[in-house]
Amino acid sequence: MKQVINHEKAFLSLFSQTARYHRRHQVFEDFISCSVIALENRLQFCEKREQKYLRIVSRYEKPDVENLAHLLAHVVNGLEEEPGDFLGRVFMQLEMGDKYRGQFFTPWNVGVMMARMQLGKVEENFRDKPFITLSEPACGAGCMALAFASVLREAGYSPHRYLWVSATDIDPLAAGMAYIQLSLCGVAGEVVIGNALSDEHRRVLRTPTHYWAGWSRRL
Numbered sequence: 001m002k003q004v005i006n007h008e009k010a011f012l013s014l015f016s017q018t019a020r021y022h023r024r025h026q027v028f029e030d031f032i033s034c035s036v037i038a039l040e041n042r043l044q045f046c047e048k049r050e051q052k053y054l055r056i057v058s059r060y061e062k063p064d065v066e067n068l069a070h071l072l073a074h075v076v077n078g079l080e081e082e083p084g085d086f087l088g089r090v091f092m093q094l095e096m097g098d099k100y101r102g103q104f105f106t107p108w109n110v111g112v113m114m115a116r117m118q119l120g121k122v123e124e125n126f127r128d129k130p131f132i133t134l135s136e137p138a139c140g141a142g143c144m145a146l147a148f149a150s151v152l153r154e155a156g157y158s159p160h161r162y163l164w165v166s167a168t169d170i171d172p173l174a175a176g177m178a179y180i181q182l183s184l185c186g187v188a189g190e191v192v193i194g195n196a197l198s199d200e201h202r203r204v205l206r207t208p209t210h211y212w213a214g215w216s217r218r219l
Helices: 007-017 024-043 047-057 062-081 086-093 108-119 122-126 143-154 172-184 208-212
Strands: 132-136 163-169 188-193 203-206
Touching: 007 024, 007 062, 007 086, 024 047, 024 062, 024 172, 024 208, 062 086, 062 172, 086 172, 108 143, 132 143, 143 163, 143 172, 163 172, 172 188, 172 203, 188 208
Parallel strands: 132 163, 163 188
Antiparallel strands: 188 203
16 A cells, blocks of 8 residues: 655654754755755756855755755655645744744635635636736745636646746745745746835746746747
């Protein structure tokens, strides 16, 4: 019989055992940074990003570097098995939200409810246009964008064809979490590290689906 793994619990357990010689916030930030670099460099290799990755992992013992990769695998598998805000949930369960700039991420069921309210009868959104765009300021880990994609998928509309997202957060950690999850869930769009109120763009990360689904041309 195949063993069923709860990837969220497995992530939390493995994270608690990883690099105990570093602060928990630091380990989580490094995990997110390394995961973003891995995804970006698979899309288009950049030596500068690779050097940043090597600087980060040089502070870790070899088993803990391997654990960082296993943590990402749990995120990948968890999102494949069930749609949701995987990283947002583990972030809050690790009790980092209230200690890290007072951040509290939107619960998944609330995000899905809001997406359904906004979309209404899904098919009506596409009667006079081929796709919709979503702007999410203060995106956190990308819960709302992921919820929109999930509701579209349930209605039979593949998100990579019918949805493009612009998600912004002033916090690089939150933006990195959003980029990872939108990338892994096949959502096309951009994640902006900056201030949506002042239209500040410090860095823009475009998801792999933005490129392979031809959204630069479509937009």
